[in-house]
Amino acid sequence: MHAGFFLLAGCEKPPAQPLILPAGAEPSSFMFNERGTDYFHKGNYSEAVIAFLQAKAADPHAGEIHFNIALCRHMMGQKNKVRDSLKLAKKYARENPEILQSPFYLQYMQGEG
Incomplete structure (x- = not known):
């Protein structure tokens, strides 16, 4: 069973951790x-x-969800889709520094205005 976990997790370390939603978020989205966060941590x-x-x-x-x-998508190798999701994360970030100042975000969005 452990071998399956390593196959799912791959070798790449995640460049960031999933974000939690702010207090008062819509209950089902929370x-x-x-x-999703639980699945992510399991690889x-x-x-x-x-x-x-x-x-x-x-x-x-919710910008956190788009992040x-x-x-x-980054961890799944779908690098071509990451930037679109990050653009939506920025649009709905509500000035959240966990999104806008994340090295993961900045790496992909360098040069974006």
Whole structure:
């Protein structure tokens, strides 16, 4: 069973950790975000992104969720989709420094205005 975990987790260390939603977040988006975070920490990025997409469906205006989707896409090797998710994270960041000052965010968004 442990070998499967290592296959799912891969060799790359995540460049960031998933963000939690702020207090007062829509309850189902909070639940799905927590589920995605649990999957992420287990190295199951495909299930994590599904949970984060469910969180986004419940609250499409939470920058943290878009950040988490970008993080999963990065870990899954879908680098071409990361920047789009990070643009939405910025749009809905509400000046959250965990998003806007994250080295992961800055790495992808260098040169973006």
